[in-house]
Amino acid sequence: MSHIVKNKLIDDAALWSNLKAGDEKSFSLLFEKYYGDLISYGNSLSPYSEKVQDCVQDVFADIWLYRNSLQEYVTVKAYLLSSVRKRIARLFERDHIFRKTTSTEKLEFLFDFSIENDLVEDELTAERVLYLNKLLNELPARQKEALYLRYHQGLNVEQIAEMLDVNYQSANNLLYRGLLSLRKEWKGSIPLILLLSTNVL
Known part of the structure; x- marks a missing residue:
């Protein structure tokens, strides 16, 4: 070769x-x-x-x-x-x-999200990030897994749908509902998507 x-x-x-x-x-x-x-x-x-x-x-x-x-x-x-x-x-x-x-x-999704504080510059935002971790881990298992696959593993919606054995719209809904729940509570200065995609371990 x-x-x-x-x-x-x-x-x-x-x-x-x-x-x-x-x-x-x-x-x-x-x-x-x-x-x-x-x-x-x-x-x-x-x-x-x-x-x-x-x-x-x-x-x-x-x-x-x-x-x-x-x-x-x-x-x-x-x-x-x-x-x-x-x-x-x-x-x-x-x-x-x-x-x-x-x-x-x-299958029950057991992963615990833990967003690190590398991007955090102030105490208030650090507290918000801790709260965001709590919100992530309280999401329904399927929503949490969809977010993990999308932002931690980099899969697209079609691939997530295939993995979870659901149709495209259902996978999209899982992502949308999960993000909606988080956005309602997230008031930090760092964009939520940035934290999810670069700092979830």
Whole structure:
């Protein structure tokens, strides 16, 4: 394969194409690039961190094993996140945590938002940011997950809809309602979207 594969800045489409062609370096780069995000997301869906790690590793193992039958064009990050979500849902069904279902709708989003104070310049705004954290974590689980996928993982509405197994309008409504609830309370000097998109850990 081309020496360009060694460059970690190579785009996902090229890595995916090289992976499908059997290039192990491209596979390794994708693993390194997204492993942390997938573990973080998996931990937001399950309190069992070791099982989450197993699920993420299984997703990558399947990708390599069935690389010849993978779709030609995918948004890699969305594909991986969705695969982890489905894998965890199947794990829950196998372990009888849920009754006879593999529906991802049954997954409870457990992630706790924590917006840091790096952008905060005054005590009043710092207090508002703490309050915003509280508001975020009190949102309904589906709204919170939609916001996480949009602003923390950078997915678009269509990708969020596919991941949550809802139509486009429903995904858009989840985002709208979540943001509406936050905007009603947010009076800080820093734009809300800036905090969500750059400072949510």
